[in-house]
Amino acid sequence: MVAVQGRAAEVAAQVRDPEMPMLTLADLGVLRDVVVRPEPEGEDRVIVSITPTYTGCPALATMRDDLVSRLNDAGFPRVEVRVVLTPPWSTDWISERGRAALREAGVSPPGPAPRPPGPVALTLGQTRRAAPACPRCGSAATRLTSEFGATACKALYSCTECLEPFEHVKEI
Incomplete structure (x- = not known):
């Protein structure tokens, strides 16, 4: 089971971000978890958890479809993609390899992401x-x-x- 889990995680980690294809979902920090759960019918279910960069990210459906397609092609016929919103994604989750790939592109x-202490005030002006x-x-x-x-x-x-x-x- 550990080998199957590792193979599923490896396949999911290679899926590219549709908006920034120089990054994998793993390097972008969007890929949160990959779990393989045995099912009574005999086919394992792969459950992939992702956190979008923005709650309304238009690339989310493409990420899901790409994950399902790549895992299906790798021999995992039952794939479920879950969207996890807590904690929210942060640019701090981009890997060093991902940061280097961005620069190269x-x-x-x-x-570093701003982390003010306490509540964050809502401002409608230009972000400085x-x-x-x-x-x-x-x-x-x-x-x-x-x-x-x-x-x-x-x-x-x-x-x-x-x-x-x-x-x-x-x-x-």
């Missing part, structure tokens, strides 16, 4: 954050060009040194 990885370094030349001379990039979890920046635009994964 020209996307600025997030810094330190400007990220350019993933191409490393310069700290960058500026925000749009709060939203190709996906809601990324912002658009440009480098004033090399003049290249780049995306930055927002800290949450």
Whole structure:
């Protein structure tokens, strides 16, 4: 059973994020758990738990479908994908390998997520954050060009040194 569990977890860990395909769901920190449960009918059930980067993440259905498809192809015919919202996903869950893959793809990885003590006040103004370094030349001379990039979890920046635009994964 341990070998089956390990194989199922290994297959699930290789599924790529549909919005940032340079990352696996494991490297993104979205893949939370993979459990193989024996069923009385004889076929094991694989239960995969994932936490979306945002509660309304539009890629969630694709993640689920990709996990089911890859596990089915690997010989696991009964797959259930569960969405776990507590604790909420954080950019701190992105692995070091994932952060390196983002940089290599020209996307600025997030810094540490803000963790203010106590309740978080709701503000409706523009989010203020330190400007990220350019993933191409490393310069700290960058500026925000749009709060939203190709996906809601990324912002658009440009480098004033090399003049290249780049995306930055927002800290949450």
